[in-house]
Every structure is written in structure tokens, then in C-alpha cells.
Amino acid sequence: MFEFTKLMKFDVKVVVVKDILHEGDTARALISRELAEKLGVKDGGLIRLTRGDVSVCFEAIVSEFAEGVDVVIPSGYFASRLADEENPKLFKAEVEKCDKADSI
Amino acid sequence: MRIVCTACSCLCDDIVIEGGKVYHACRKGYNLLRGEREVNTVDGEKCDFEKAVKSAIDVFGNAKRPLIFGLDNVNCETQKLALKLAKNSGAIVADHSTLSCGELIKLAISRKHATLEEFRDRGYVSIYWGSNPHNGIPRHLSRFTYYPRSGKRQRGYEEDRFLVVVDVRKSETAKIAEKSKSGLFIRVEKDSDLIDSFLKALEGKAGKYVEVARALKEMEKSDLNAIFGGSGLYFGLNGGLESFEGMLDRLADLNVHFIPANTKANMRGFVELMLKETGSLCYDFGEGEACSLKEAFSLCDVALIVGADPFRTVPWTISSMIREREVILVNSLKSVTGRLCGSRVKISPEISCFSGGTMVRSDGVEVRLSGGGKERSDEAVMLSLLNQEV
Amino acid sequence: MPSPLDIYKLLPKTNCGKCGEKTCMSFAFKLLSGERKLEECEPLFSPKFEKNRKKLEEMLAIVEKAKETGLIVNEELCTGCANCIVSCPVHVEKDPYNAAMGRGIEMDEPILRIEDGVVRVVNLSLCRRYGKERTLCVVCRENCPTDAISFVEEA
Incomplete structure (x- = not known):
């Protein structure tokens, strides 16, 4: 069956935080329950964030700790790829579903 | 063996290593002590x-135009030598402070504030603003602010402490505050609105965030309260540091101190030194003027990275510039920069926990580190570069 | 920790009664409390249920671990913040100048201790939830924001 959610793309609020439990070689991001429902992504599903001409694919973890924003990325290599020089903590990015999480 | 942990700015001095196990260190500390060590290499070849x-x-x-970057995780002695080397060679010097808590540390230096031990013994209201200590400085709540039963605060978090968390999202620390009867979580969109709410509440008026009235009421009960500001506060202020400072002035009557909640172990030491020597946080000794981090990375031809992993911590648009430069990486542990950047030289010194010397904790207290053998330490590397001899 | 429903879902759900229980749900509850063993469910050992049996064996291994200690620490969720150690009323009473003040715990045989970056159960017999005069203390769990601590009774 054709999945319409695969075509969905929209802007989300991204926060970069220290996160000892989720930082590492595989790109992982916490997402709010609202965003998960909107995108049709389950826990462990995959999302792509795009800012300008940079995209990173993350394994999504549906988490209470993303409540209040849409996406929370652990600081590290993947966050630095997307980060805004002016405000590396908080920025907007475009989100969509994808097929494979990035790793270093 | 008892050591001081240098994984974050808490500089915990109660870590015990015994029988191959590490006791009392948080996950961050353990990762530093037991992380995979970097290997000494020259042009990719292993060497001593x-x-x-x-x-x-x-x-x-x-x-011709060297950059010395990092330094906020090494001891004060290494930082001093690095600045000397920069003066001699006309290098640019920078750490992460312009990307996180540098301005907040400057603010704290300019004001009188309590030490973390004083706060542990007397402090009542802790406001974590734009900071999630649970991940950045994991033992901050249990050692210094919300949980300890110490001095005048023997009833601990149950009755003798009040926790306020200001954040854009529900962090782990915010969850603790939200669950507690002696806590408050204020979810902010614009930090300036919260400052405005504090100022209005002081005049008995209601602002956007009505919860601040309760925080102020709690502050009245104590002779020591504190705002612990993290990088989220700095970026949330969006250049409005003056209005925050103005609010602190007004809150001084309620015994509110400002203490930075920076995470890097010796960022405060670096900022103190840079302010004394150059007056700025990122300085070009070649030109004799302050510069931005972007300029620092773009102008250099050789980058000496000390105790840092810029590919993890600096926006890629800036850090990736060093891929075109000659890189000397001085780092005890394996790093992303070490893996992805074609470094000319990689040096793996002793972990800073065993290097001796001093670091400055986030509250300005100097902490003496364990060990002291200068051989193969960051300090020894810097001294060799300065004297141009091994 | 698995719930009785998690276990029930993997059982044959035929209510055959061969195990001595009237329903598979009741068997699930007793498996969890340790009153029944997996081997008592005869149909589960037929090839048809082999996959489910293996999953159940994995689940019950976690339960076994819980019984040995009474509480479970999910180390993957623990940051070693020590909130649980400093807030524990027994630690406060017995180690007032270290654990209670936020320093590394120094009492002999503490209930919990941070080892290799995560909290580990050292001696549960001192915990107020166990022993003769048990109380329903949940302090360590309540002060863990990542839910790394759970009790066996909550299964």
C-alpha cells in the first residue's frame, strides 16, 4: 500500500543537548509523541533532518524528554553537521521519514 | 587510589579506583577513565x-598562522603554557566558551557568588536555567544543590531545598522538578519573557509566567539561593545578557547568586586566564586582537587541537575547515576528529585525571588534581612545543 | 520487567489446565511470582510454540535476576548521577557524612553504590522494602528521572 506519510516534509524545532545515554556512532534522536504520530513513525523508526544542503538520518526514539520541542539531538558529530553557527543549541530543520540511520 | 575526576566541571574529588573498578564516578567519568585510548601516530603511522x-x-x-584550540579540558598549567606558546608564535587561541558558557562565566566572575560547598550547606532555591545537569554535570544535584543534607540543610530535598528548572523542553532535571512537591518546571519559549515575568512579579504584577511568584516566595525563606545558568540560557537570551544581568541585580535582595553550569572541566580556568591576558575569549596573537571562532578556524594553516574533539562539538561549517589544514591532535582518548580528520600528528598524553596541577571548578574554586608526573601529560607536550625540544 | 500480560501473550492461551491452573493468565501471574515453572506448561514444549518458549525463557531470566536482588537496575538507562544513593533514607541514617552529603558512599555494605559509571545493588537486605519491618519506600525509584530503577513487585 502506498504510504502518504513517506512524502510528508515539514519544519520542526530541533534542540541539541548533552545526552550521555544516546550519543554515539549511530545517529539517534529523541522525538515527541506528537511528532511521531504526525509523521507516522514508531519508536525505532527512521527520520531524516535537513538544514540547508545538509541531511542526517536518525533512528527515532519516542521520548517524554522531547516534550515541548519536536526533536532533541544528542550533542556530537551528527548534531555538529546540522548545527547553526549562530545558535548551535536550537534551530529549525525539515523532517521526513527515511530508510537507514547514518553512522560514523 | 583516590582521584579527582576531570570529565566535567563538578571535578568530583571522591572517585576511588580499586581492584580494577571505578567507584562513585558517573557514566561520564567512567567513560573518561576507561574510554579507548588514542594511539600516537605521525602521518598515520604508529610511533612512540x-x-x-x-x-x-x-x-x-x-x-605561519597556527591555531591552538581546545584547552578547556586541560589543567591551568597547560593553559598558561599554551598562551605563552601562542604569544611566541603569533597563534590564535580559542576554546569552546564562545559556543557555550563563556559569557556566563564572565558574568559570574564580575559578580560575587557562593561556592558550591557554601550552597550545599546553606542554599535553598536552585534554579537551573537552560541547563540539564543530569546529563552535562550528572552529580551536580546530588553533590551540591538539591539532594545533600548538609550544614543548615539537614532535611535535604524533602523540606530544605526547592528546585526550579527553566527549559524549552522537559529534560530529566525538569522531570525531577515537575514530580516534586518542592519543585517547579517552567517551560519557556522566550527567555526574555521569563526575565520580564520575574521583574513584574517583584513589583507584585503578573507576567506571562505566573509560576515565578512561587519561586520568589520560596526565595524569601533563605539567605542563599542561586541561578545555575547553562548554555541554553546564553543562547536563549539571544544577545540579551544585559537584561538578565539587570534581573540579577534586582534579585540580589532575595540573596540570589549566579553560578555558571558549564560542563567542560576547566572552562572557567581558561576564561579567567584569557580575560586576564587578552580581555577576550578568542584571541589572535598574530594580529593582537580578538576574533571569532570562525575566523580562527578559517585563518589558520596549522591547528593544534588540545583535549578537544571539534568534529563533535563545533558546528561543521566551522570545524570542517581544519580538514584542509595540517592538524596536530593532542587527546588521550579516541575522538571523531581523530578518526575523520587526516591528522599529521596524533599524541596521546596521560588522562588529565592523573596529570596533576589544578583546574577551576564552575564556581571559581581551584581544585588540585591527582597525580603530578609531568611525563607524557598535556603539560609536558605543551612544554616541549614551547621549548622546541622533547 | 515483563508484565503478566506480556507473558500471557506468549503462552498457548488454550486454558488446557495441564499445569494445574485454571487459566493461562493465572499461570502467567504465577510464572512471574516464581510459584510455577515454565516446564509445567506441556504444550509450550511442542515445536509449534518453540519461538514463544525461547522468548519466555529470555523474559523469565530477567525475572530471576530480579528475585536475587529484589530490585532491578537497567544499567542502559543509568547515568550514575547518584540521586538514588543520596536520597535513600537508610544511606542517610548510616552514612551521614558521605552518602547523605552527596559524597561517594563509604558505609560498609551499602544498598546501592555507583560502580563503573552505573548504580549497582550491593546489599538489599538493608533496604526498607525488605526484611521484617518492611515499608513501601520508593525513594530511589522516584528520584531516578530515566526510570533505571524498578521493583520486582511492580512486575
């Missing part, structure tokens, strides 16, 4: 420490 240092002297000596 001395050869790597010798090559570093050659590469650095040929630099």
Missing part, C-alpha cells in the same frame, strides 16, 4: 610518544 611530540614540534614550528 616522543616521536609524535618531535613531529608536532616540526609541524607547529613551520606554521
